[in-house]
């Protein structure tokens with residue numbers, strides 16, 4: 231480290247040893263980040279028990295550092311409790327920047343590019359229609375079906391596996407596995423995350439409950455990781471595999487003696503797609519229902535456009551995407567209005583660095599103030615309002631998407647070499663789900679016994695992935711004709 235370096239980024243004044251630890255709320259940390267931004271400027275610097283924590287408050291700064299200097303900002307903080315002791319290090323979002331990270335991203339990326347995702351259009355359309363039928367039959371259970379829909383897309387892409395019920399065994403196992411990763415609460419909340427050396431103490435020091443939770447975490451990791459991988463391997467060996475990411479990778483890595491080269495990585499990335507992709511996408515889809523109920527004008531504008539294009543004579547396909555800019559605008563607005571991961575996933579710096587006269591030490595934990603970006607009134611006037619029209623230019627003969635509005639897709643999926651590899655898959659799956667639902671249903675607030683609408687509270691969970699709390703909604707088929715298109 232140079233003898234004299236520029237100052238550390240400004241931030242709230244902490245206290246000795248604990249630093250800013252007591253200023254970080256256990257919940258809604260993103261809202262606190264957003265409150266600090268106007269006070270401290272482009273970058274906020276914190277120290278928590280000696281750990282450097284840096285928050286990037288503008289899109290420009292985030293791209294300057296995380297994209298353009300990606301060689302230095304693509305590591306992850308080491309959450310020793312989950313990754314080492316809880317055995318979750320296999321999962322790509324947890325992985326340190328290095329050879330294994332590159333290998334696994336390379337395996338994964340080619341199945342998730344925009345052109346690869348075109349191969350999934352047919353099954354996504356089918357799954358969206360299955361979801362529509364399920365909602366027609368049991369509208370009150372709509373959230374079980376949004377979950378099944380997102381799981382079906384991922385299971386099909388990753389394993390060629392067809393999910394046929396919301397109670398599917400593999401989904402249950404995977405969901406329990408994912409939940410097990412949060413059994414200790416938020417990452418970095420345990421002393422072992424802050425001082426990994428403490429992990430060398432015998433586990434009993436932390437009490438019986440610690441050992442119980444650690445065992446849940448390990449069992450969860452094991453069950454997700456081995457998911458359907460070995461069934462697919464058996465199918466490949468017996469020549470009965472349905473083509474999928476896993477079957478293709480196994481075939482390419484199969485050795486003459488029947489073993490699979492790099493098997494650990496192959497099983498890990500398949501599991502990672504579920505862990506990283508299912509819970510996130512379902513949160514966006516559920517938020518969409520909430521928005522449609524609360525902002526009926528946005529819903530009606532999209533349905534007018536759908537009726538102009540489809541004339542209530544057919545259901546949408548992904549070929550209709552360009553003709554239905556309102557659905558794209560709704561999707562962008564869903565992930566802006568209530569972003570799914572409002573702090574992004576933290577990156578970590580590898581070497582000391584200087585930027586705009588500020589010092590960023592090696593091993594800093596780097597967050598992006600996504601919540602502040604989505605609420606910036608310069609880009610999004612009246613930011614609390616759900617208003618898809620903000621992305622639409624209606625001045626020409628046909629409405630088109632505006633190019634001069636900051637696109638939430640450019641930052642809610644992260645940055646640089648760590649950017650979400652599943653973003654095209656996610657946005658495609660969300661688009662066809664939203665288009666299908668809006669074609670078929672009027673989404674409105676349910677009525678209470680006196681006939682008054684039950685307004686949902688805008689309560690969201692507090693996990694890393696932010697889900698809407700429980701809410702009900704009313705789904706009414708828009709016409710008998712459309713209903714029969716779906717069921718016929």
Ligand code: HEM
Nearest residue numbers: 322323503506507510511570575643644645648650652656
């Ligand atoms: C609306 C849905 C989704 C959202 C909002 C989302 C968001 C994110 C974000 C913010 C990150 C961290 C990026 C960074 O560190 O800069 C991430 C990472 C990741 N996402 Fe997504 N994601 C979604 C869906 C998916 C899907 C469908 C898949 C897979 C099919 C997926 C796979 C991954 C993986 C593997 C990583 C870890 C990448 C790494 O650490 O290098 N995500 N995602």
